[in-house]
Amino acid sequence: MMFNEEYRPRSFKEIHGQNKPLKDIIAWLNTWPNDKKALLIHGPSGVGKTVAIYVIKNEMDLDLIELNTSDTRNAETISRIVGNAASSKALFSTKKAILIDEADNIKGRSDIGGIRALAKVIQETENPIILLANDPYKLPISIKDLCNIIRFNSLRSASIRNRLKEIVTAANIKISEDVLKELASKSAGDMRAAINDLESLGRTIYQEDVEQLFDRDVKNSIFEGLTAIFKSKGTSCRKVFYDIDMPPEEILYWIDENMPRIYDPRDVACAYYYLSRADVFLGRVNKRQYYRLWAYASDLMTGGVSVCHKYNVNFARYESPGYFKSLGRTKAKRKLTKSALFKIGAKTHSSTYDAKAFLPMLNYACIKPESGVNVARYFGFDPDELELVCPKTAKDILSLIKKEEAKIKQLEQKARKKKEKDEEKKKPQIKKSSSVKSQQTSLFQF
Amino acid sequence: MNFEKPWTEKYRPQTLDEVVGRPYIIERLRSYVERKNMPHLLFAGPSGVGKTTCALALAREMYGESWHQNFQETNASDERGINVVRERIKDFARTMALGGNFKIIFLDESDALTSDAQNALRRTMEIYTSTCRFILSCNYSSKIIAPIQSRCAVFRFGPLAEDAIEEKLRRIEESEGITITQDGIEAIKYIAEGDMRKAENILQAAAFLGKEINHELVYQVSSRARPEEIEDMIQAAITGNFMAARKLLDSLLIDKGLSGEDIITQTHKQIISLDIPEDIKVDFIDKIGEHEFRLVEGANERIQLEALLARISKTQR
Numbered sequence: 001m002m003f004n005e006e007y008r009p010r011s012f013k014e015i016h017g018q019n020k021p022l023k024d025i026i027a028w029l030n031t032w033p034n035d036k037k038a039l040l041i042h043g044p045s046g047v048g049k050t051v052a053i054y055v056i057k058n059e060m061d062l063d064l065i066e067l068n069t070s071d072t073r074n075a076e077t078i079s080r081i082v083g084n085a086a087s088s089k090a091l092f093s094t095k096k097a098i099l100i101d102e103a104d105n106i107k108g109r110s111d112i113g114g115i116r117a118l119a120k121v122i123q124e125t126e127n128p129i130i131l132l133a134n135d136p137y138k139l140p141i142s143i144k145d146l147c148n149i150i151r152f153n154s155l156r157s158a159s160i161r162n163r164l165k166e167i168v169t170a171a172n173i174k175i176s177e178d179v180l181k182e183l184a185s186k187s188a189g190d191m192r193a194a195i196n197d198l199e200s201l202g203r204t205i206y207q208e209d210v211e212q213l214f215d216r217d218v219k220n221s222i223f224e225g226l227t228a229i230f231k232s233k234g235t236s237c238r239k240v241f242y243d244i245d246m247p248p249e250e251i252l253y254w255i256d257e258n259m260p261r262i263y264d265p266r267d268v269a270c271a272y273y274y275l276s277r278a279d280v281f282l283g284r285v286n287k288r289q290y291y292r293l294w295a296y297a298s299d300l301m302t303g304g305v306s307v308c309h310k311y312n313v314n315f316a317r318y319e320s321p322g323y324f325k326s327l328g329r330t331k332a333k334r335k336l337t338k339s340a341l342f343k344i345g346a347k348t349h350s351s352t353y354d355a356k357a358f359l360p361m362l363n364y365a366c367i368k369p370e371s372g373v374n375v376a377r378y379f380g381f382d383p384d385e386l387e388l389v390c391p392k393t394a395k396d397i398l399s400l401i402k403k404e405e406a407k408i409k410q411l412e413q414k415a416r417k418k419k420e421k422d423e424e425k426k427k428p429q430i431k432k433s434s435s436v437k438s439q440q441t442s443l444f445q446f
Numbered sequence: 447m448n449f450e451k452p453w454t455e456k457y458r459p460q461t462l463d464e465v466v467g468r469p470y471i472i473e474r475l476r477s478y479v480e481r482k483n484m485p486h487l488l489f490a491g492p493s494g495v496g497k498t499t500c501a502l503a504l505a506r507e508m509y510g511e512s513w514h515q516n517f518q519e520t521n522a523s524d525e526r527g528i529n530v531v532r533e534r535i536k537d538f539a540r541t542m543a544l545g546g547n548f549k550i551i552f553l554d555e556s557d558a559l560t561s562d563a564q565n566a567l568r569r570t571m572e573i574y575t576s577t578c579r580f581i582l583s584c585n586y587s588s589k590i591i592a593p594i595q596s597r598c599a600v601f602r603f604g605p606l607a608e609d610a611i612e613e614k615l616r617r618i619e620e621s622e623g624i625t626i627t628q629d630g631i632e633a634i635k636y637i638a639e640g641d642m643r644k645a646e647n648i649l650q651a652a653a654f655l656g657k658e659i660n661h662e663l664v665y666q667v668s669s670r671a672r673p674e675e676i677e678d679m680i681q682a683a684i685t686g687n688f689m690a691a692r693k694l695l696d697s698l699l700i701d702k703g704l705s706g707e708d709i710i711t712q713t714h715k716q717i718i719s720l721d722i723p724e725d726i727k728v729d730f731i732d733k734i735g736e737h738e739f740r741l742v743e744g745a746n747e748r749i750q751l752e753a754l755l756a757r758i759s760k761t762q763r
Contacts, residue, residue: 249746256749260688260756268688269753269760276740276753283744348452349498350643351521351555357493357643358452361651364667365449371654374449 003199004192007167009048009055014166016191017159018048021150025056028148029097029128038122038129040103040144042136043152046192049132052152053099063096078117096127103131104138115140122146154189157181163191164198173198175205183210204384222246222254223318225302229255230262230313235303248294249282252301253321261319264311274304340385347379359389366390372397373404447657453650454643457618462503467610468496471601475500479507482546486571486580488595490587491603494643497583500601501552504581512544518551523558528566531559539574548579557584564591571597605640614642615649626659633661637668676712680720683758691755699748706747710738713754733757 009015015022021041028039041049057064067081100106106114119142122129131147133139161184168175175183183205187194201209221244228237241251256275260268278301285293344355344362366372372393376386387394450456459465462472462479478484484504489497498519505517518538520531535551543549559567571580571594580598584590587600612631619626626634626649638645651667652659675698682691698704717730737750 272753272756361647364654371448
């Protein structure tokens with residue numbers, strides 16, 4: 001289960017930073033139908049609009065009927081589903097409410113007549129109706145006039161941090177206070193994004209991992225840049241990228257990730273021709289430290305990709321470059337790999353490069369945990385390194401080692417106790433010999 | 447079988463006599479031992495062909511028991527910068543040799559040093575030449591600057607002959623009480639390509655899975671992309687499903703940890719046996735070569751492979 005599902009707040013106390021609008025919603029629900037209006041809740045994505053409604057549903061035992069964009073919302077469905085629910089009062093004491101998610105997206109051919117039907121239902125309903133929207137300006141006045149409006153603002157970084165902290169504890173993730181703070185501030189007030197980021201970074205999160213994440217503010221501007229490339233047909237789009245604060249490699253990865261999703265398959269090869277040429281120039285920059293070549297790389301990845309656009313584009317959501325993010329995630333892993341390889345190299349007279357040749361063999365050596373213990377001991381791996389070399393059995397190996405160490409400790413303690421006892425017995429009789437003995441041991445230790 | 451130590455170490459030759467497949471090199475090295483003197487040496491050759499082993503055996507025979515005090519192993523590619531290398535060399539060279547006239551410094555991967563660093567190294571070699579001998583090991587002697595080459599006796603270590611590898615594997619077989627079938631031996635020789643480290647590692651890995659080692663076991667443990675995996679990726683591209691091909695590519699790169707070069711050479715092999723018009727085939731081979739060249743020049747492996755797959759998708763449509 002994704003973190004965003006698993007750790008979806010279920011009670012009021014798990015909601016952070018939206019106390020005011022939450023109270024307003026409850027107050028509105030409790031006084032409904034004093035003015036017979038619907039409720040329009042709007043605000044940027046990932047700030048807890050839907051979550052707030054579901055928590056209220058849980059805590060107040062609300063019977064909720066939901067209609068979101070995955071259902072078509074034309075006049076017929078809205079009148080049928082919402083209309084039915086709206087006109088039938090709840091049988092028992094439970095309160096009934098209707099939730100229309102993404103209300104600013106009721107449009108297009110499949111949703112024909114939806115708005116008019118919605119207006120009608122709002123006026124005739126027997127139950128409260130709640131509309132959710134990102135952008136209230138997209139909703140027609142005819143609907144807005146029928147609504148009370150509550151706004152959810154972007155979350156403060158501290159609120160995000162507090163929630164992340166709860167998740168980190170529940171999911172047993174290792175992350176320092178400072179790194180958590182940075183992670184929270186990267187999401188530009190979007191809790192869902194922050195939780196996704198947290199999940200994508202694995203069980204132990206280091207500073208470098210968080211640095212790899214895309215700044216969500218920069219993300220908005222890269223979206224504009226991508227649109228400029230994919231929708232225009234010429235080199236003019238290159239200008240948009242002058243303002244984006246992102247190294248050219250990263251921009252290339254964004255284009256690479258999204259171009260094949262957006263372009264018609266017939267245009268993809270042409271676009272990749274220029275993308276791969278741009279990549280060649282970036283490689284040359286790195287190799288020769290000759291930064292003037294960046295200009296050609298930038299022009300080819302923007303203008304070059306843009307001129308290849310001949311057929312109609314698909315409408316798809318932009319995705320962040322997952323492949324390179326997963327590479328970034330392994331940056332800490334790569335450092336770890338280096339340290340493990342160093343230990344292998346030291347034992348086998350090999351450079352870290354040649355030491356790689358041992359990894360597959362060691363993997364097989366670890367199949368049996370007893371054998372894996374020997375691997376760990378021989379090379380002196382710490383637990384993290386062992387996890388890398390023997391990913392499948394590291395846990396078993398470590399617990400075996402712990403067991404053995406505990407046993408040895410026990411034996412040592414026993415031996416020490418026995419020795420003390422023996423010495424105590426001897427003490428009154430021959431004091432001298434015991435002092436000689438202790439001298440001997442210290443000499444031995446030296 | 448439980449792990450004890452890597453067989454590359456357990457069965458590393460302790461004396462020059464034990465080294466297989468290097469008769470001429472061993473003869474020359476032995477003459478140094480007899481004379482108790484040697485020039486600087488340059489060992490050039492690929493991985494796993496006996497450069498380090500010969501250096502270690504030479505030191506053991508030269509100094510006997512006290513070889514450890516007189517032999518310093520340093521790795522040019524792992525130490526940070528030539529200064530660290532120089533410091534370590536200086537510290538080591540300062541003290542007198544025990545039971546000999548000079549100490550030996552073994553500098554592995556010396557072709558990883560830039561030419562500036564090599565010039566600095568050349569100075570160091572001159573300064574300590576009365577107390578120290580260098581054995582430089584490298585993959586390509588052409589990457590070692592001429593002044594250093596001219597100060598060294600150069601030894602070329604080619605890939606080991608298959609007979610030498612077989613001889614060694616049979617020795618291990620006997621001592622470990624395992625059985626290697628003849629097809630198992632052939633498979634190891636084929637995959638190892640003259641690299642003894644690789645051969646011994648494959649054998650040891652296989653031995654963890656069974657006492658009788660046949661070619662199936664050998665292929666199972668040697669980490670290569672299965673030909674079918676590459677084929678699936680190319681087929682996805684050919685049928686025009688670029689996104690599916692890219693997904694398969696990612697799984698090879700990330701999950702399997704293959705390098706872009708690995709994938710591209712295997713793609714080349716697959717394309718040859720593909721049932722497509724010959725002129726298109728030739729065009730692909732041209733493109734594959736171009737993309738591999740770009741990788742060598744420092745381009746990004748994923749972008750280049752994607753471009754190649756996109757190109758394949760297009761031609762087939």
